[in-house]
Every structure is written in structure tokens, then in C-alpha cells.
Amino acid sequence: MIRPIRARSITTIALLLFTAVAQAAAADKTLDVYWVDVEGGAGTLIVTPAGESILIDTGMPGVRDPGRIHQAATKVAGVKQIDHLIVTHFHLDHFGGAAELSKLMPIQNVYDNGIPEQNPDNNPNDRSFLVTIKPYREFQAAKRSMIKPDDELPLRQTENRPKLRFRCIAAKQQFAKARSAQEKPNALCAEAKPKDKDMSDNANSIVTLLEYGDFQLFIGGDLTWNVEAQLVCPINLIGEVDVYQVNHHGLGVSNNPILVRSLAPTVSIMSNGTRKGCDPETFATLKGTPSIQAMYQIHRNLRADQHNNGPNEYIANLEAKCEANHIKLSVDPSGKTYTVNIPSNGHKRTFQTK
Numbered sequence: 001m002i003r004p005i006r007a008r009s010i011t012t013i014a015l016l017l018f019t020a021v022a023q024a025a026a027a028d029k030t031l032d033v034y035w036v037d038v039e040g041g042a043g044t045l046i047v048t049p050a051g052e053s054i055l056i057d058t059g060m061p062g063v064r065d066p067g068r069i070h071q072a073a074t075k076v077a078g079v080k081q082i083d084h085l086i087v088t089h090f091h092l093d094h095f096g097g098a099a100e101l102s103k104l105m106p107i108q109n110v111y112d113n114g115i116p117e118q119n120p121d122n123n124p125n126d127r128s129f130l131v132t133i134k135p136y137r138e139f140q141a142a143k144r145s146m147i148k149p150d151d152e153l154p155l156r157q158t159e160n161r162p163k164l165r166f167r168c169i170a171a172k173q174q175f176a177k178a179r180s181a182q183e184k185p186n187a188l189c190a191e192a193k194p195k196d197k198d199m200s201d202n203a204n205s206i207v208t209l210l211e212y213g214d215f216q217l218f219i220g221g222d223l224t225w226n227v228e229a230q231l232v233c234p235i236n237l238i239g240e241v242d243v244y245q246v247n248h249h250g251l252g253v254s255n256n257p258i259l260v261r262s263l264a265p266t267v268s269i270m271s272n273g274t275r276k277g278c279d280p281e282t283f284a285t286l287k288g289t290p291s292i293q294a295m296y297q298i299h300r301n302l303r304a305d306q307h308n309n310g311p312n313e314y315i316a317n318l319e320a321k322c323e324a325n326h327i328k329l330s331v332d333p334s335g336k337t338y339t340v341n342i343p344s345n346g347h348k349r350t351f352q353t354k
């Protein structure tokens with residue numbers, strides 16, 4: 001009778017040890033964010049300390065961008081599936097790679113604004129959208145949902161570590177409720193200058209906020225000028241953030257200074273192409289935002305206006321012949337500091353969270 005009891009005890013001890021080691025390993029893990037180079041599209045991969053993955057946008061259709069996202073996810077970040085995919089809006093450089101990616105790795109939960117029945121850019125006579133959206137409509141996913149302001153992903157937490165949250169701030173030009181501490185008017189709004197109304201789907205972009213302890217990352221898809229102002233005027237619904245993923249690849253129809261200055265980020269990261277985004281107006285806005293200490297770019301802007309570039313050290317891809325280098329950000333398990341790293345050039349810089 002002794003032997004089975006002993007055997008069971010050893011199994012129990014082994015299991016307890018394994019659980020303790022697994023918990024300690026998770027507690028040591030950083031929260032990681034990867035900006036994959038999809039050459040002027042968007043593909044932002046978040047891997048939580050518990051190992052769950054969130055992908056925001058999927059680059060263009062074809063093999064290039066889904067292949068790069070798959071490579072970054074499996075070979076660099078070490079995840080086997082996408083647990084949560086957010087598609088910010090229905091433009092090809094954001095939804096286009098999803099169907100191909102689903103052939104390379106499983107995609108579990110998909111969140112978007114609901115697939116439009118026709119071209120979402122106020123152009124119902126353009127039938128090409130019906131063709132390009134078909135693979136997205138049909139690819140295999142465990143679950144598809146529409147995401148709404150104030151929705152929050154059900155993420156696994158890590159014991160003895162800061163609270164991890166990923167929530168929706170805006171979608172389809174609807175907004176989350178203000179947090180009570182911020183319910184005072186934003187003084188910067190007096191300087192707001194509206195632009196012409198944007199009738200494209202960019203204005204409907206899903207806006208999300210990633211939080212880990214004091215760390216906050218803003219991701220606003222291709223949100224445009226007037227709706228950007230609504231996020232922070234008359235009341236700033238978000239408060240200040242640490243990192244601003246530059247809206248819309250850095251195009252000048254987005255990145256309203258009222259938004260950028262109200263969010264007051266320490267770091268900006270731009271998913272631009274060699275000739276797309278990093279517009280002079282946006283570059284000036286970022287440079288003129290006093291809180292910003294470092295501006296990162298996925299690509300060097302190779303247009304004639306090359307003075308609109310940060311220092312080479314802060315740019316992941318310098319040449320026209322693209323090497324698809326990514327930018328990585330890691331938040332310390334304490335949530336108090338984060339490091340931005342460009343592995344291809346060895347750049348590393350650590351910042352304090354607010």
C-alpha cells in the first residue's frame with residue numbers, strides 16, 4: 001500500500017513545483033509589442049506576460065505581409081496562434097492579410113466593426129470592395145464579434161503583477177465613457193481647427209488602449225482629424241499615454257495636434273512606408289509636442305522631403321530595398337519602465353512610465 005501513496009506524493013510535489021516554476025516564469029516575463037514592417041500598412045503584435053497574443057491589423061493581401069507577421073509571431077515572439085485579432089477598419093492595408101495569415105497560423109477571436117455590405121468609403125458604385133473582402137468574410141476563425149467602445153478583451157492576468165487591460169475607446173465614431181477623474185474640459189480644445197469631414201472608413205477606425213500597470217499604449221488605426229479631436233474634446237476620454245502609435249502611417253489628414261498634445265506621449269512609433277506617411281505636417285506635430293522624447297519610424301521617408309525623418313538610429317529600415325526589420329517594445333514586469341529596441345541596428349532605449 002505504501003508504494004502507490006509515495007508515487008502519488010511524488011507526482012503531487014512535481015506538479016506543485018511545475019506550477020510554481022510556471023508562475024515564476026510568467027511573473028518574470030515582459031509585456032512585448034512588435035511593430036512588424038508591412039511597408040506602409042499596419043501590423044502590431046502584442047504578446048502578454050501570460051503568453052497570449054493580440055494582433056492589430058494584418059497588412060496587405062498576398063504572401064509578403066502575412067508571411068512577415070507569421071515569422072515575427074512564431075520565430076521572434078514565440079507564439080503559435082493569434083488569440084485576438086483586431087481589424088481597425090476595412091481598408092486593404094489593415095484587413096488584407098488576415099485570410100492568408102489564417103492559413104499560416106490559427107486565428108481564434110476576430111473583432112471588427114462588422115463587415116460592410118458595400119464599399120465603406122461612401123462610394124457604393126465601386127464594386128471592387130466586394131471582391132477584396134470575400135477572403136476576409138470566409139476565412140476560418142473560432143469566433144467573430146463586433147467590438148464596441150468600453151469592451152475589454154478577457155486577458156489572462158499574471159499573479160503579483162500589474163493589471164493588464166486592453167480595451168476599446170472608440171469604434172464607428174462612437175466613444176467610450178470618460179473616466180470620472182477626467183471629466184473636466186480640456187483647455188487645449190480652444191485651439192482646435194477642424195478639417196473637411198472625412199467620408200472614408202478611416203474615420204470609423206477602432207481605437208484601443210493597452211494598459212499594464214502605469215504603462216499605456218494608444219493604437220488608433222487610421223483615425224482622421226475631426227474624430228481624433230472628439231477623443232479628447234471637450235473632455236479627454238483617454239488621459240495621457242506613454243506611447244502613441246502614430247495614426248494612419250503618419251499621414252497629414254490624421255494626427256491632429258489637439259489629439260497628440262492631449263495624449264502627451266513620451267514615445268511615438270510610426271508604421272510608415274518609404275513613400276507613404278511621415279507627412280511634413282505630422283512630422284512637425286510630433287516634433288512640436290513637448291512631451292515626446294523619441295520618435296520611431298518603421299521606414300526612412302525616401303521622398304524628396306527627406307528632412308522629414310528622425311535620426312537613423314530610430315528608424316528600423318533605411319533603404320528602399322526593404323529588409324523588413326521590426327521595432328520591439330518591452331514593458332518591465334513592474335510596469336514602471338519600458339524599453340524600445342530595434343534589433344537590426346542594436347538600438348535600445350529605456351523610458352519611465354508616467
Ligand SMILES: [Zn+2]
Nearest residue numbers: 041091093222
Ligand atoms: Zn492604412
